[in-house]
Amino acid sequence: MRTEEGMAIVKEDMKKEREYEVNQRKYEIDEVLKLTKAQSAIDVCFLVDCTGSMSTYIDATKTQIRQLTDTIIKLHATKPHLAFVGYRDIDENIEKLDFTDDVNIFKMYLDQVNATGGDDTCEDVFSALEIIPQLSWSNPNHIIIHICDAPYHEKSYHKLQGPDADKYAKGDPKNRELSKLLLDIKRLKITYCTIQLNESTKMMFDEFAFIYGTISEMHVKDPAALMKNICITTSSCILSGIESTMSSFRTSDKTIKPYIMLNEEPYWDDFEAHTVHTIEIMYPNTMNDIFQPLFVGKGSGQIKIAPHPFTKGSLRFAFYGQFSSDGCDLVDVVFKEFISSDPRVNNLKVYQEHLEIQVIAQFLADKFNTELTTTFRTPTYIIYADADIVQQQNDTTKIYQVERRFHQA
Template identity: 25%
Template structure:
């Protein structure tokens, strides 16, 4: 099986004027190490790389470009050759070695032509990343803060592009025309900041453009590895798997974002009915859970009388989630003891309400079905039950592991009259507080190298072994607060029931992708977890293991 989103088109767009030779040379020298580092995180990755060098209007060679070439997966498997018979990585390096930084009479450059050339490349992979490296802005005072009155040589075209092109139009050709997943800009100084701020306004989706400021060009490779990894990881959560996955990448209907918490005294109350899993965590044992999952039984549900009235923000506060929009909310249900509104308690009753994103090819009715929201809640409850058992076993074995919990989730239905059925459904959970929200891993092998912790790696490995290979909990995200992980929105891989646990269930393929990047640590060893045949061994990954029977792998008699 091939995970379609384990592929990446990476296009470098680089200012090629006189001051940029060091940056050009860095890309040439480090591109292979960048490729290796990204593949360490995504071993099955198919990587294609392109290069666009732009200068200024009147330079002898205003645009020099190389269309995508495929990089071989390893030095011993050099099958990625171009029509001329050379390997793609060598073609790329030879091309970039021939570029000499020159030209650029004034300080501003013809950035638009570079972006136009990038839009015309032969993009085709599921993940499409543009990395733009420059130390000068586009022509026009809309894009910089140069004082052109005092020094006209800073920008010979202060009124804007010589050819009358629109930044919004060019960015739209990249974002919507070429379907570039992410535009990453590396600031080499402060003079490009206004250009990127303006690009964010013009492109229609500010989150599409990501940027970092470099204190030294030597930082480039590490930053590029991270942005490549996050780009692939961002689409893997709904990655289509040939013969397996249930949903792929589709353009979603965008909603306006507001990161401000509403003034709840001005928001109206909305009546709701709520449900939750019927047995408390701890009573609903992990052993019973696994038995119910294998038998295909639904989890028991009961009414949740703690939530009967809510207040909810009109707009989501983020767009980062692959499948759902998050909304600030508060539980406005009257106190059970006094019957009075919870105005003094609302600080403790902050919620996040979540609604599915709607692909442009689907209707509201198709997307917002009760079954989908119930399935999402069920996935998180499974993770919650297993996390409680993991914590217990770690304590019993005196393993130095941080505690893991998942926030409790309820299924909510708006009950006020006149509301269409497709507008009624949400999930609700407490607002995560006490730390920076971090995506530690995803459901297809991605590991956040900076923030992933030994406990979380071990937890995912443990869920697979504890369940005898029936399921695995991945896609770990949330906060580390007061020495414990509080998580939300996990994925559950379950090969026996691919029609369960939402479209992020990649079954045995998902488990395989995790083990290909997992190296056991002290927590794994303390819990007695056995290495999987697909795991790296001694710093090297094992060969092509196509399938491992869970009953063979977890035979209790094996060492």
């Protein structure tokens, strides 16, 4: 075989190998994007006091609902499922629309909901809570938007005075237990958010939070801004769900490295500096770049690292430390090391893969932040810390992800 023919065969083999790597990478990223999109789906239930004083907010929900659906579609490429539960007073009609992804059906239903009733100041919140678990919750993310201006009956939920304040001040006439109602909802992993239109509901929601845990309050003074606030809260719920899902790397207690936590930062002058190899994953310029292996920069540096971690997450230990690259001065950093003692995890390839995922996530987050800027006046941005990898030259099993501390970011 001639040299030219041999070189041609080698080049062809290299080309095929490269094509395989690119296709494999496209497949992996496509799977991540599919998972992200799937985890963006959300069920949004509007739980609303439908007595006479609430007509303004019912109308605002009706007229602004497209703002919510359009925003979720734009930011997360998914249509939210919408449900409505409206309540009034004891033995008065409950409004119920199960989940639909058709905003027109939702609006048509609200068109026939009238803000009427309410025998006294307090309302029958418990009947609405009974309905919530009966709805067809189906998406990964669940959220309740509870809009009200009056508490439930029974004096332990309010400080209202007067003969028309609470006709059932001694307790629920149907003998229902708040703890059971709320725990049935909590089992569905629903994010509970409130829009409290006055102070009369504060005691009630304090009682709710004691049983339920975190209940978020949105402050909406102007009905015209109702859906803007709901959009922000709903989007945050989706992002939290995605982050929880993507943090799928979990380690059993049996394989956790046996470190002792020590929160005190050491005196660095007493520590020897270790020489390290450094690895940097270059930030992509375009969407097409993330489907190709990202460029890797290599260098050298010096580190000082605390012997004990100061905290532990689901994935990594975090150590105080100092880092210098390419002859620069030492700066305060955090070193992160996988908590698993599994040798399949503790190698440079896995660290590099995780860093590459973080860089791609940072790139996509920047794109997302740009969209937020065009949608909200004061958006809450997603921020990822810049990070590199270091590997000690005298002990190649010592590998860390290194991040600047917040005060130096």
